Amino acid sequence: MDRNTILAIVLSVVVISVGLTIQTTFFAPDPVAVETQQTTSNVEAGAAPATVEQAESIPLSYAPTSNAWNSKLPGSFVQSGTAEKSQKFTYETDVFIVEFDPVGAAVSSLRLKDHLDDGQPVEMIFNNGDYPPAFSLYAGNDFSNPIDATFNYRINQDKVEFTQTFQMIGADGNPTDEQFTLVKTYRFGRSDYLFEITVEFTNSQNKAIPLNYDGFAYTLAFEPQLGPEFHEKPDGNYTYRKFYVEQDGKKSTPKLRDGAYETSDFITWTAIASKYFSLIGIPDATRYTLTLKEGISEDIPLESRIYFSRPAFKTATGKDTFRFYVGPQLKQHMAIYNDADQNGFGLSELHLEKALDTSSWLGWLESILKWLLQFFYGLVPNYGVAIIMVTILIKIFLQPFSKKSMQSTAKMQALGPQMEELKAKYKDNPTKLNQEMGELYKREKINPLGGCLPMLFQFPIFIALYGLLNKHFELRGAMFIPGWIEDLSLPESIINFAPLSLPLIGSDIRLLPILYGVSMIFSFKISQAGGATQSGMTGKFMMYGMPIMFFFILYNAPSGLLLYWMVMNFISIGQQIYMNKKRRRTQAQSESSTLSLRKVGKGKKK
Known part of the structure; x- marks a missing residue:
């Protein structure tokens, strides 16, 4: 490598490293101090399905800011009923461990029993305690004003019911005789990843429920983020969050403006989708206003919030029903809500499986590759081995295209001397x-694009396989090699030197990116040995700059992805070595034949 090439690579790495160092040094998030207090709660007798355990009571750092709730201003309301218990408690089904908070009648934790993180049930609510708990209610459509009154609760088999009474504030700033009761009920299926929330209001007087704030009665929210927890954007697990909306049988990705999206049209459902899990909100037939919000805070990356705002009531009583799917992105758990006989709620034709995050135009190819991956896993119950076998099969399928590409490239290389002569002869006449x-090209029957066009057939497979290996649910927690690659959905690590963290690579030394980078450099060298030489800065950057760049880009890629690319590289290297040997053997035979002909010619002259 010459001086300019080295300088270009070093400067690129230095600029990125300095930028990240400045960000982590001077703009690091402040530590969050959380006080905890151990409390206990008792459950009334007869609540067989539920278990109540000792839980932490975390002081809430948010407070009401508007005049709709807990205020002395006219039109607001205050809690008038008492509450017997304020401690958090847990409720379990076959699939959920739910921690309820009577303060706000909300959910502070929701864990999935059958899916683990570090041996513990995975948490579906990413909240550090500085935000309202999930499924809180807001007065009107003021998203800064959670109703954090303390509710009474009782557990009755598959239901957890919260109740509280509120009193309206009159024009003189004093409580009036008008009261309303709020009943918020959670209903669970025994083995469903879907549950139901009903919100019921009853006015003490025979007139419309007195909740009307700019045309809205209340808002039900899921916030601030869908779990599992992560702390960078993007993190080492290539984490993301996406919004989807289902309307009139069509799934769409809403376009957020300034981090928000709002619609008052009827929707079937809305979803937050991540790599492996989804939250899907399914309202009833009321014309709610749906608001989606995203943002990036210091402690909750990629905030993803869903708000259902209910229009003001026109009657003395009102009852709304919402359903939420919170679980894995697996079709077998989502499609059961298309048939009323297959789920515990008698629901049908919801088509929640549309929330599966698949490639839009290559979903069919991704499905084929997924079937192959599962087929090989059935033969050898190791997903690492299955990925290698799928890679080999893909390489065999692409062999005719790869061979044609190499042959076309070889023909172009053979014309190198003649092309250089033409360039020297007509250097002042580009048209000629x-x-x-x-x-x-016409005389030698060569297509200049012959070396490139066959490669186009590989791109759809590459894109579909990238999508599959990046989010295939069964790879989550799947081990390949014990002690090294223990989770194919995560980057591997051979050395961890935390708490020390280096720019670009963090606190881990990873072997797969190193092997991948070395295989890229070796592949370029082998190609040059085959005659595919590139001179100057371009050739040197391709040989050294590209592998270094991809080393950092893919350093935190999931192990399954890097395993595929590395195996593909090694197979290509073996193929190129074989082609080089074959070319040299053919060239040697040709030279030998030419030498023999020359000797015969000389003999005849004699």
Whole structure:
């Protein structure tokens, strides 16, 4: 490598490293101090399905800011009923461990029993305690004003019911005789990843429920983020969050403006989708206003919030029903809500499986590759081995295209001397040069794009396989090699030197990116040995700059992805070595034949 090449690579790495160092040094998030207090709660007798355990009571750092709730201003309301218990408690089904908070009648934790993180049930609510708990209610559509009154609760088999009474504030700033009761009920299926929330209001007087704030009665929210927890954007697990909306049988990705999206049209459902899990909100037939919000805070990356705002009531009583799917992105758990006989709620034709995050135009190819991966896993119950076998099969399928590409490239290389002569001869006449080169290609029956076009067939497979290996649910927690690659959905690590953290690579030394980078450099060298030489800065950057760049880009890629690319590289290297040997053998035979002909010619002259 010459001085300019080295300088270009070093400067690129230095600029990125300095930028990240400045960000982590001077703009690091402040530590969050959380006080905890151990409390206990008792459950009334007869609540067989539920278990109540000792839980932490975390002081809430948010407070009401508007005049709708807990205020002395006219039109607001205050809690008038008492509450017997304020401690958090847990409720379990076959699939959920739910921690309820009577303060706000909300959910502070929701864990999935059958899916683990570090041996513990995975948490579906990413909240550090500085935000309202999930499924809180807001007065009107003021998203800064959670109703954090303390509710009474009782557990009755598959239901957890919260109740509280509120009193309206009159024009003189004093409580009036008008009261309303709020009943918020959670209903669970025994083995469903879907549950139901009903919100019921009853006015003490025979007139409309007195909740009307700019045309809205209340808002039900899921916030601030869908779990599992992560702390960078993007993190080492290539984490993301996406919004989807289902309307009139069509799934769409809403376009957020300034981090928000709002619609008052009827929707079937809305979803937050991540790599492996989804939250899907399914309202009833009321014309709610749906608001989606995203943002990036210091402690909750990629905030993803869903708000259902209910229009003001026109009657003395009102009852709304919402359903939420919170679980894995697996079709077998989502499609059961298309048939009323297959789920515990008698629901049908919801088509929640549309929330599966698949490639839009290559979903069919991704499904084929997934079937192959599962097939090989059935033969050898190791997903690492299955990925290698799928890679080999893909390489065999692409062999005719790869061979044609190499042959076309070899023909182009053979014309190198003639092309250089034409460039020297017509260096001052580009039009004539192009014409002569076209005639040369035509005479030698060579398509200049012959080396590139076959490669286009590989791109759809590459994109579909990238999508599959990046989010295939069964790879989550799947081990390949004990002690090294223990989770194919995560980057591997051979050395961890935390708490020390280096720019670009963090606190881990990873072997797969190193092997991948070395295989890229070796592949370029083998190609050059086969005659595919590139001179100057371009050739040197391709040989050294590209592998270094991809080393950092893919350093935190999931192990399954890097395993595929590395195996593909090694197979290509073996193929290129074979082609080089074959070419040299053919060239040696040709030279031997030419030498023999020359000797025969000389003999005849004698």
